[in-house]
Amino acid sequence: MDTGVIHYIFATIVVLSVLGILVTRNLLYAAFLLVLTFLGVAGLFVLAQADFVAVTQLMIYIGSVLILLIFGIMLTNRVSGQPILTQLNRTVLGVLFSVALFASIVYLSQGFHTTEIVAVPHDIQRLGMAILTDYFILFEVVGVLLLVALVGAATVARFKGEGHG
Structure with missing residues (x-):
């Protein structure tokens, strides 16, 4: 298979999983979609022949950070007996921040070979x-x-600890 096609497959996986994270209210589903996102990003790093960065992505983010996050979500879910759902607060601010971040990364990566x-x-x-x-x-x-x-x-953890969530 052509590497260009594989690149677009990984990019599609990343984009669709990120969109899934944005629209789901269940934190456990969002965490599993984040695993899929990081796997897709690692695949893109491999295609760019950045093996060191790809392995670092897999070992640090998927191997430790996300496993700890999923464990914490599942443990919290087990204690409360209710699925942990998020509220879609400040959606416009989040979209504006995401667009600004994306535009700055595109601008800064101009001339990057x-x-x-x-x-x-x-x-x-x-x-x-x-x-x-x-x-x-x-x-x-x-x-x-x-x-x-x-x-x-830290903010989410503080509000959960104070009984606001």
């Missing part, structure tokens, strides 16, 4: 230098995105 990243993962020192010099802004955008996710998780 896959041949540059293909050679980098073979040498870890060059990978570190490339992340902290050439791709510093993209690295910071990912860091801010992870910080927002952490603050959101």
